[in-house]
Amino acid sequence: MKHSIKPLIVLAGLLLLWQGAAVLFEIPPYIVPEPVDVFSRMVADAGLLWEHTLVTLAEMVLGLILGVLFGVLMALVLVYFAGLRPWLLPVLLITQAIPVFALAPVLMLWFGYGMASKVIMTILVIFFPVATCCYDGLRHTHQGWLDLAHVMGGNGRSVLRLIRWPAALPALASGLRVAVVVAPIGAVVGEWVGSSAGLGYLMLQANARLWVDLMFAALTVLAFCSVALYYITDNLLRWLIPWQQKTAY
Amino acid sequence: MFDITLRKAGLAYGDNVIFQDLDLTLKAGQWTCLLGGSGVGKTTLLRMIAGLTRQKNINTRGEICCGDNQPLTGRIAWMSQQDSLLPWATVLDNVTTGIQLRSNRLFRKAKLSADQKDRALSILERVGLAAKANELPQNLSGGQRQRVALARTLMEDRPVVLMDEPFAAVDAITRLDLQDLSCELLAGRTVLLITHDPLEALRLGHQVYHLRGQPAELTDAIEPPGQTPRSLEDSSLMALQGQLLDRLRHAEHGESV
Ligand SMILES: Nc1ncnc2c1ncn2[C@@H]1O[C@H](COP(=O)(O)OP(=O)(O)O)[C@@H](O)[C@H]1O
Numbered sequence: 001m002k003h004s005i006k007p008l009i010v011l012a013g014l015l016l017l018w019q020g021a022a023v024l025f026e027i028p029p030y031i032v033p034e035p036v037d038v039f040s041r042m043v044a045d046a047g048l049l050w051e052h053t054l055v056t057l058a059e060m061v062l063g064l065i066l067g068v069l070f071g072v073l074m075a076l077v078l079v080y081f082a083g084l085r086p087w088l089l090p091v092l093l094i095t096q097a098i099p100v101f102a103l104a105p106v107l108m109l110w111f112g113y114g115m116a117s118k119v120i121m122t123i124l125v126i127f128f129p130v131a132t133c134c135y136d137g138l139r140h141t142h143q144g145w146l147d148l149a150h151v152m153g154g155n156g157r158s159v160l161r162l163i164r165w166p167a168a169l170p171a172l173a174s175g176l177r178v179a180v181v182v183a184p185i186g187a188v189v190g191e192w193v194g195s196s197a198g199l200g201y202l203m204l205q206a207n208a209r210l211w212v213d214l215m216f217a218a219l220t221v222l223a224f225c226s227v228a229l230y231y232i233t234d235n236l237l238r239w240l241i242p243w244q245q246k247t248a249y
Numbered sequence: 250m251f252d253i254t255l256r257k258a259g260l261a262y263g264d265n266v267i268f269q270d271l272d273l274t275l276k277a278g279q280w281t282c283l284l285g286g287s288g289v290g291k292t293t294l295l296r297m298i299a300g301l302t303r304q305k306n307i308n309t310r311g312e313i314c315c316g317d318n319q320p321l322t323g324r325i326a327w328m329s330q331q332d333s334l335l336p337w338a339t340v341l342d343n344v345t346t347g348i349q350l351r352s353n354r355l356f357r358k359a360k361l362s363a364d365q366k367d368r369a370l371s372i373l374e375r376v377g378l379a380a381k382a383n384e385l386p387q388n389l390s391g392g393q394r395q396r397v398a399l400a401r402t403l404m405e406d407r408p409v410v411l412m413d414e415p416f417a418a419v420d421a422i423t424r425l426d427l428q429d430l431s432c433e434l435l436a437g438r439t440v441l442l443i444t445h446d447p448l449e450a451l452r453l454g455h456q457v458y459h460l461r462g463q464p465a466e467l468t469d470a471i472e473p474p475g476q477t478p479r480s481l482e483d484s485s486l487m488a489l490q491g492q493l494l495d496r497l498r499h500a501e502h503g504e505s506v
């Protein structure tokens with residue numbers, strides 16, 4: 001567990017730098033508030049922050065689950081239906097080539113200002129890294145294992161289940177790590193474009209009213225959620241896939 | 250038991266002819282060893298015999314027949330270079346991979362019958378790894394991993410065993426131990442062993458061939474005298490090793506000019 005200390009040290013260091021800079025350069029609090037003020041705002045508005053955090057978290061988690069599901073399905077289809085590949089690859093690229101910012105208003109129009117549009121934004125953002133990583137993993141199964149399976153008389157299904165799928169898991173895991181990092185982008189961009197709840201909405205409101213400390217408080221909570229989500233996922237993946245190479249810390 | 254005969258076997262990757270008109274007989278119940286520099290086509294030949302080269306861009310010719318006129322498919326066990334164990338499966342699951350692969354379960358693991366499990370454990374006992382049945386391969390040494398691969402080969406219980414440099418990645422002492430163990434446990438089966446170690450070929454082979462040139466050709470067989478696994482103290486073995494090393498070196502230099 002000693003490596004889980006390091007992110008906290010980094011965090012504390014950043015906070016110190018921030019506080020130091022704010023005091024030293026006498027930056028006015030309506031530009032950069034001091035961490036102390038932000039913290040007291042966080043405590044004062046804990047209920048409000050919590051309420052909006054739950055909304056954003058729900059959007060991210062729902063988007064992650066569905067995005068991973070669709071990404072994996074896409075990868076399986078790409079691997080096993082070679083004929084569809086030339087048709088599906090452009091679709092995959094399009095979901096990534098159009099900036100989510102450009103897509104957001106359209107999604108609001110179609111799916112309303114509620115959670116659905118944010119979840120779909122999140123799915124769009126994470127679909128690509130998951131699908132490509134999983135596809136790569138499924139395609140590059142170690143030839144020796146496939147030879148062995150063939151000589152042993154394995155059929156397409158059992159080879160997928162017993163060899164190709166587990167062999168692709170480490171690659172899928174790297175896709176998931178990327179997905180978890182970019183998922184907040186989808187959710188928060190969605191909230192910025194139009195919403196009635198969530199941390200992005202809160203930041204927009206606070207910004208309009210020049211409540212800079214509340215804005216920073218929301219930002220801090222968002223950053224914390226993203227980092228926590230990453231470490232939870234990372235540890236979960238390590239536990240589920242104990243045979244993969246240790247990732248660098 | 251049955252001989253396996255390759256007649257006029259040829260293989261090309263696209264226009265790259267690896268070998269053509271190759272004749273080779275694997276004698277029933279004996280070890281045939283195949284030496285050769287890297288890249289001459291040893292693995293290719295082995296994969297062709299195992300039926301692994303039926304692909305679009307690979308042109309094969311010739312025929313592979315069994316002495317009893319039955320097809321070879323389904324009668325082969327395969328043991329390849331290092332790291333052929335599935336890293337996510339325990340030692341026991343690795344040894345029983347064949348059973349799992351042939352079952353038709355969609356999601357869950359097929360449950361091993363008590364018989365199958367007993368057999369797997371007794372085979373692990375014979376390779377000296379009964380205590381490691383529930384370990385992951387990453388917790389084993391290189392030599393232990395190859396013993397698991399050997400156990401998996403035995404579990405398949407096939408009359409023909411094809412081995413591609415199975416002991417190349419372990420240290421010299423471990424290699425000798427593994428050679429003795431395989432020789433004991435695979436006795437009576439028809440084995441084709443590919444190796445780049447002349448000593449290994451001479452210790453284990455009833456016939457030792459050397460594959461060289463491009464397209465590759467087989468030299469005449471050397472038939473070392475005496476029971477396998479042959480002792481290192483056997484002076485005729487050492488003399489043969491010297492000759493073979495010379496030949497291998499000449500082949501390498503001939504190719505590089
Ligand atoms: N799948 C393949 N496609 C095209 N060329 C191949 C393929 N596999 C091997 N080769 C080529 O065939 C030659 C023989 O390879 P291989 O049989 O692996 O040699 P060896 O096992 O003797 O080291 C090499 O030159 C290699 O580049």
Ligand SMILES: [Mg+2]
Pocket residue numbers: 291292293413
């Ligand atoms: Mg080879």
